[in-house]
Amino acid sequence: MRVNVLQHTPNEGPGAIASWCYDRGHDMYVYHPYQFGKLPSAEETDMLVILGGPMSPNDDLDWIKAERTLIAKLIASDTPIFGACYGAQQIAMVLGSEVHKAPHKEVGWAPVYLKSHAINSLPEKMLALHWHEEMFEIPDGAHLLFSSDLVENQGFVFGSHVLGLQFHFEPLADNVREMxxxxxxxALDHNDLKQTPADILKQNVPAENKTIMYQLLDFIAK
Structure with a gap:
C-alpha cells in the first residue's frame, strides 16, 4: 500500500506513523506542499496522512484549498485518511464543519478521554501531546472519539476509513524534542495547560501512544 503523507512544517514529522508503515510493509511517501506546492494524485494514494502545522485551514492559500480537493476525492472513493491537528481540521472542513479558535489553547501533555467505542480496545484515558489553539466542530455523521478537560472536540471518526485527532499520538521522543x-x-504565550518547554520535555512519551497509533491506523486501513 502506498501511504502518502502531507507534512506541513519541518518539526512535525510522521513519527510512529513511519514506524507503522515499515512494520506493516507499506511504502511511505512524504510531501511538503507548504514548501514545494506538490500533492499526490488521488489515483496514486492508497492512504492519506495529513500532519499538523502552524497554518490554519482558514488561511487563503491555494495549496491548502488543493489539499481539501484531494481529501474530498479520497473520501468519495472510501480511501483511508488520517489527520492530526491541522490535518484533522482540514478533514472536518471537507465534511462541512467549521474550524475556529478553541476555548482554550493547549500546548503540552494532558489526558484525553474515550467518548466512543467505534474503535475497539482503546483505553478510557490516555496521555497525549497537544499543540493547538484552534479546533474543529464534529462533522455531521461523525462520532466524537476523544475529549480533553479543556476542549471537548478532540477526535472524530467518520465511517470506517476517516479519522481526525486534534492532538498528537504520533510523536516519538525525538519528535517531541524537535518540536x-x-x-x-x-507554549509560553497564553497556554492554558501552564506548561513550559522544559515541562514538556520532562514528560516521557507514554509507550502506549505508539500502540494506540498503530490501532488507529489499522482500523482505518482494514
Whole structure:
C-alpha cells in the first residue's frame, strides 16, 4: 500500500506513523506542499496522512484549498485518511464543519478521554501531546472519539476509513524534542495547560501512544 503523507512544517514529522508503515510493509511517501506546492494524485494514494502545522485551514492559500480537493476525492472513493491537528481540521472542513479558535489553547501533555467505542480496545484515558489553539466542530455523521478537560472536540471518526485527532499520538521522543527546541516558545504565550518547554520535555512519551497509533491506523486501513 502506498501511504502518502502531507507534512506541513519541518518539526512535525510522521513519527510512529513511519514506524507503522515499515512494520506493516507499506511504502511511505512524504510531501511538503507548504514548501514545494506538490500533492499526490488521488489515483496514486492508497492512504492519506495529513500532519499538523502552524497554518490554519482558514488561511487563503491555494495549496491548502488543493489539499481539501484531494481529501474530498479520497473520501468519495472510501480511501483511508488520517489527520492530526491541522490535518484533522482540514478533514472536518471537507465534511462541512467549521474550524475556529478553541476555548482554550493547549500546548503540552494532558489526558484525553474515550467518548466512543467505534474503535475497539482503546483505553478510557490516555496521555497525549497537544499543540493547538484552534479546533474543529464534529462533522455531521461523525462520532466524537476523544475529549480533553479543556476542549471537548478532540477526535472524530467518520465511517470506517476517516479519522481526525486534534492532538498528537504520533510523536516519538525525538519528535517531541524537535518540536520543543524549534517551536517551544509557542507554549509560553497564553497556554492554558501552564506548561513550559522544559515541562514538556520532562514528560516521557507514554509507550502506549505508539500502540494506540498503530490501532488507529489499522482500523482505518482494514
Amino acid at each position: 520543543v527546541v524549534n517551536d517551544g516558545d509557542y
